[in-house]
């Protein structure tokens with residue numbers, strides 16, 4: 001803990017019964033969402049549509065998945081944006097993850113499930129699918145609030161039609177003696193949006209604009225909503241993608257899950273409503289897929305802000 005600023009990230013309640021678009025609670029929540037995103041690039045959403053049972057089920061499913069032999073996990077390859085299986089990387093030896101493409105469609109989840117378990121695994125498939133669908137609803141609610149505030153609903157509608165959800169299940173093994181406790185190096189996400197959950201063991205830290213790391217505590221109905229670099233470009237720099245990292249507590253393995261949005265087959269461009277004399281255009285139209293490829297190149301990895309290097313004006 002020490003110098004870490006605790007509990008500073010705004011916690012915004014999405015469990016209110018009367019949170020209908022246009023209602024007074026919608027408007028006040030919307031204001032809190034945009035305020036938090038502009039200040040931190042992220043916030044914590046309390047959201048109870050994912051039940052405690054489903055929260056536990058997705059992490060049980062995740063444990064089953066990581067228990068599979070490495071050669072099975074390596075079959076998770078053909079991903080459009082990110083690689084599928086990631087593991088045994090000397091830069092972050094504790095980290096291992098698998099990605100499910102098109103996770104809000106039953107076909108997408110079924111395809112992944114059959115690849116991992118040729119004889120099927122219904123409980124895995126159901127948990128991953130239900131979880132992705134419900135968290136995607138949260139993403140769309142947040143996006144609707146941001147779009148309304150900026151008056152860019154039309155542009156968002158278009159993006160939504162090309163939005164694809166990638167569910168990534170992540171495991172960090174316990175660090176051994178004399179081994180780094182860095183679970184994942186400081187980075188910003190290259191997604192449009194990311195929604196993260198930790199299971200029981202903390203470790204996620206997010207950097208504030210003034211350079212302090214905030215520890216984020218895990219709770220079953222709390223979701224970390226975080227802007228990716230593609231979102232930063234779309235908002236013409238109004239909302240920045242925050243730096244974050246994972247520091248392992250040292251005496252436990254850790255599981256987390258992220259639902260990442262990507263925009264396919266459509267150039268992302270800054271809506272004209274977000275460009276004026278005070279806010280000159282900062283980003284040229286770009287292809288999210290190509291940007292994602294760029295960030296894995298040497299130039300992309302070297303740059304301080306990949307999206308600025310890729311399509312900054």
Ligand SMILES: O=C(O)CCC(=O)C(=O)O
Pocket residue numbers: 168170184189196197198203204244246256257258
């Ligand atoms: O494990 C976590 O809490 C964070 C994971 C993360 O930052 C990522 O996958 O991009």
Ligand SMILES: [Fe+2]
Pocket residue numbers: 187188189244
């Ligand atoms: Fe990340």
